[in-house]
Amino acid sequence: MHEKFMQEAIRMSIDNVRSGNGGPFAALVVKEGEVIARACNEVTTHNDPTAHAEVQAIRKACDALQHYQLEGCTIYTSCEPCPMCLGAIYWARPDQVFYANTKQDAARIGFDDSFIYQELELPHHLRKIPTQQLMREEALEAFKAWDALEDKIEY
């Protein structure tokens, strides 16, 4: 059964290249044996750098479920998730993930996944995108307000 869903994701990833719609990536979200969301990479057609297959499939699946969590769901993605997509997966909290191509495979055809994984492990001052902290004391007010809030919806 896992192979059947992955086969569909792979077929979509190939079709996405051939149709000129975007990069060679696709993902499905499956719940109780049913596909509840399908998506391909559409970064360039949507002018949206976050429109990776997994992010889009998660957004569609959560919309279908009307919930911000994917409990009981499995994600099938044609490639090992990049850090953005893996982060999205952790926030969505599906039960499990299957992937096919690796991040090294993606790097070999020009995608930055491996580079971004390396950057995440570096201290801020060594990263390629300069990153600096300022005004932490002022910003902590928001966290104190959250901490003190009753009836908040945690996620």
Place this chain on the structure above:
Amino acid sequence: MHEKFMQEAIRMSIDNVRSGNGGPFAALVVKEGEVIARACNEVTTHNDPTAHAEVQAIRKACDALQHYQLEGCTIYTSCEPCPMCLGAIYWARPDQVFYANTKQDAARIGFDDSFIYQELELPHHLRKIPTQQLMREEALEAFKAWDALEDKIEY
């Protein structure tokens, strides 16, 4: 000038808690001294686990620019980006990033950022969300198709 923009992000993050709209996070994208996108965390109101402030601000800024890159832009975020948002930032490629609260501050009020950073460094079989590879050989067909494609839009 950096303080002025960060002050606005911080104010929005506090307002987002007080209005019950979402978590204590906000972000701005600035280009040539002008704010081109503003966003708050709206995970629970949009039923979208990817609706973090930075992801939403990047999507809005790219929509405003009609491009999938944020060259020449600066991102001001009220909290150090989580792995999903940092990944999104790397894909969007702004010139620089300023943040206020840290991921440790976020962890202290119950947000998973630090946990996700730790998970990313673990091998798949030790992660909390089980992750397995299958059908790589079949999936490589999509990468070969991409590699062979002429006139493709790289991103």
